[in-house]
Amino acid sequence: MPPRLNLxxxxxxxxxxxxxxxxxxxxxxxxxxxxxxxxxNGVKSGLSASAQMTKRWxxxxxxxxxxxxxxxxxxxxxxxxxxxxxxxxxxxxxxxCDGVASSPELEQGTPISEILQRDKNAQKHAPxxxxxxxxxxxxxxxxxTSARRMQPELxxxxxxxxxxxxxxxxxxxxxxxQAAELHPGLKFDAPSKPLGKTDNFRSRYDGLLEQLTKQxxxxxxxxxxYKDMSFILDHLRTSPPPxxxxxxxxxxxxxxxxxxxxxxxxxxxxxxxxxxLVKIRQQKGIAGGGAAVQxxxxxxxxxxxxxxxxxxxxxxxxxxDSNFAMRVAQELVSVAEGRSGAWDRREMVHKLGVxxxxxxxxxxxxx
Numbered sequence: 621m622p623p624r625l626n627l628x629x630x631x632x633x634x635x636x637x638x639x640x641x642x643x644x645x646x647x648x649x650x651x652x653x654x655x656x657x658x659x660x661n662g663v664k665s666g667l668s669a670s671a672q673m674t675k676r677w678x679x680x681x682x683x684x685x686x687x688x689x690x691x692x693x694x695x696x697x698x699x700x701x702x703x704x705x706x707x708x709x710x711x712x713x714x715x716x717c718d719g720v721a722s723s724p725e726l727e728q729g730t731p732i733s734e735i736l737q738r739d740k741n742a743q744k745h746a747p748x749x750x751x752x753x754x755x756x757x758x759x760x761x762x763x764x765t766s767a768r769r770m771q772p773e774l775x776x777x778x779x780x781x782x783x784x785x786x787x788x789x790x791x792x793x794x795x796x797x798q799a800a801e802l803h804p805g806l807k808f809d810a811p812s813k814p815l816g817k818t819d820n821f822r823s824r825y826d827g828l829l830e831q832l833t834k835q836x837x838x839x840x841x842x843x844x845x846y847k848d849m850s851f852i853l854d855h856l857r858t859s860p861p862p863x864x865x866x867x868x869x870x871x872x873x874x875x876x877x878x879x880x881x882x883x884x885x886x887x888x889x890x891x892x893x894x895x896x897l898v899k900i901r902q903q904k905g906i907a908g909g910g911a912a913v914q915x916x917x918x919x920x921x922x923x924x925x926x927x928x929x930x931x932x933x934x935x936x937x938x939x940x941d942s943n944f945a946m947r948v949a950q951e952l953v954s955v956a957e958g959r960s961g962a963w964d965r966r967e968m969v970h971k972l973g974v975x976x977x978x979x980x981x982x983x984x985x986x987x
């Protein structure tokens with residue numbers, strides 16, 4: 621007789637020994653219940669073993685539950701609703717350690733002194749400065765009360781600002797009035813009366829600046845000439861004071877240290893100082909025969925300045941700088957210091973004019 625299989629001691633049943641139908645499984649369970657031992661330990665062990673076997677067989681059967689009721693996967697637990705989560709979060713945030721709901725004033729910026737007035741325990745550990753401040757204050761005060769108390773101070777500061785603004789406006793009006801008295805509607809000094817034939821009361825710039833700008837113009841580019849003129853004035857304003865040559869002095873004017881402060885006056889002194897007083901005219905046949913006689917002819921102010929400007933521009937062309945405005949500005953400074961070749965040309969013209977004074981008699985005799 622083959623040995624009997626002990627189902628209580630067997631840990632696992634081979635797959636080919638497992639029943640394939642539900643009726644066979646129920647019959648096996650009935651047999652196990654009939655053969656269970658009478659002792660309490662045996663009952664417990666028999667029940668546990670039979671329950672394990674039944675659960676194992678039911679899990680492998682086709683018509684049983686595929687999964688046990690007690691076990692669930694990590695994603696099978698239903699999540700709470702969003703409103704429930706929000707309610708839980710609000711409960712946690714509203715509760716303090718002592719179980720008292722927090723005050724909304726903490727989120728609205730309540731002053732620390734008012735919070736300390738409500739918490740007596742915190743007042744003991746507060747800094748001494750805050751304790752003294754709380755003692756001086758009587759009762760509770762809200763933010764609106766403190767704002768009302770600060771209104772007089774704010775009003776005082778506003779009145780001070782208005783007074784200072786009025787003072788500044790008064791100073792500006794005084795300066796404008798003084799400027800209007802000195803030069804009513806004019807950028808430069810009003811010309812002396814009566815006006816000359818060639819003077820214009822409405823001229824925009826100084827006469828020398830206009831004349832020099834027109835002399836600097838090349839190929840009809842007047843805007844370029846204005847830029848060069850502006851560069852020359854800036855160079856004269858920023859250059860150091862000139863070291864005057866006692867043999868070639870400038871016309872009387874302000875001291876050397878004050879010349880760069882007024883570049884227009886500086887430029888006027890330079891050009892008028894080097895400008896010749898006469899020009900030499902070649903007159904043929906006046907002394908008989910075909911010989912030409914040199915006769916000095918006096919020049920007007922505009923003619924003198926035009927000759928000096930032409931000499932300065934001709935001398936600046938011999939410089940090595942590539943910028944035309946820079947060459948002219950350096951030549952003007954050289955004229956102020958007595959080192960320019962324009963001085964040599966002026967001295968030569970004056971020497972010929974002094975030598976040709978005797979030839980003026982031929983003109984008198986001819987008339």
